[in-house]
Amino acid sequence: MIIGIPKEIKNNENRVAITPAGVVSLVKEGHRVLVEAGAGLGSGFRDEEYEQAGAALVRDAAEVWSAAEMIMKVKEPLEKEYAYFRPGLLLFTYLHLAPEPALAAALQQKGVAAVAYETVTDGRSLPLLTPMSEVAGRMAVQLGAQFLQRNHGGQGILLSGVPGVSRGKVSIIGGGVVGTNAAKLAVGLGADVTIVDVSADRLRQLDDIFGTQIHTLMSNPFNIARAVAEADLLIGAVLIPGAKAPKLVTEEMVRSMKSGSVIVDVAIDQGGIVETIDRVTTHDHPVFEKHGVLHYSVANMPGAVPKTSTLALTNVTVPYALQIANKGLAAALRENSGLRDGLNIAGGAVTCEAVAKALGQPYVLAEEALSRTFVAR
Ligand SMILES: NC(=O)C1=CN([C@@H]2O[C@H](COP(=O)(O)OP(=O)(O)OC[C@H]3O[C@@H](n4cnc5c(N)ncnc54)[C@H](O)[C@@H]3O)[C@@H](O)[C@H]2O)C=CC1
Ligand SMILES: CC(=O)C(=O)O
16 A cells, blocks of 8 residues: 655644654565655655655645555644545545534545544453543643743642642643643642542542542532632633543633633644633644633644653554554454444445534444545535
8 A cells, every 4th residue: 555644734733654764664564655855854854864764755635645555644634635536535634513514525425535633442442532531631731831820821829839838730631641641740740630530430530540639520520610610720621532622611611710820722623621711722823712711722732742742652553543544444454343443434425423423424334435436515
């Protein structure tokens, strides 16, 4: 198979979908890898390293997209990339389609088969989302601590406190991978940490992991209101796989927060859980203020720590890319039901139930969509 790796074009997206090590693995199995020149620079990989690994360097993004049978990316294609879509193209990347109907429509209209990293499963977790959630959860506390500083617009508190002065309060809504990693950092800093989750089992596991270092609360409007009101730093970390994130933090709750408090809504890539967040921000302009509270809503947080993130991401994506490249998409999905859960769009249809529901479209089984002869509309 011919696999194309374009340079990411989202604001401050410095990750790349493959490392030279990944190229070696694919080339060893007889595949051709085309890498856009400069694609790896943000992550510390030079063009020559890709060439030495066996990739062919291509100067132009359009050429990578048109020559490749499978495009591997990190982030969802931006509008200017929609022009590269064509029937039969296979796209393997983060997509987050629930809040992106225009992207879903473009993929459907052009007959692209799109496998979304974030909905691939392995029976117990979301293996291609987990490493970036680990990164983003840890970053959420780092960034929150920074924006709580007065010189960054915050109320001017140190999360750890000091002897004789209270510790800062961190409330985390959603105790999965992002939430757990945020808690690790916040506890490490010495903050007073509360985690809210809707799963009693998950709350038990968190209690086993952290013991008395954290408070756990069942998710309901009353407890969320309480956790939000007392938070110096509020972290949004809820996920219902494939679906649009539920707006659990209302405007009234945000109004109850202290002036200069900070919200980091990591779940923004699925639309966000905070009612007052009406925009996705960028690493260039990461925060805006509403009701005296700083809101951070960057949808590609790990893009700012690419040397860590690219390695962590490609460690898990390349083995799946190999399955697709070695077997072809249909056989790879037939043999791996977890990978099949990643198929979001095929043959002009939506093939992930939660995504279809979020987009208000019919859900079509992967097998059926892949067997359809695509007719361009
Ligand atoms: N902004 C960014 O750059 C990044 C965003 N993310 C996003 O962060 C979000 C969280 O991801 P993960 O932690 O990996 O998901 P996860 O599936 O590990 O955890 C989600 C947690 O939310 C809980 N939950 C579901 N409904 C809830 C409710 N009503 N109240 C409270 N808790 C509820 C679940 O029980 C689960 O524990 C996702 O949207 C993910 O895509 C991940 C990485 C980077
Ligand atoms: C998960 C995701 O969208 C990201 O790492 O950017």
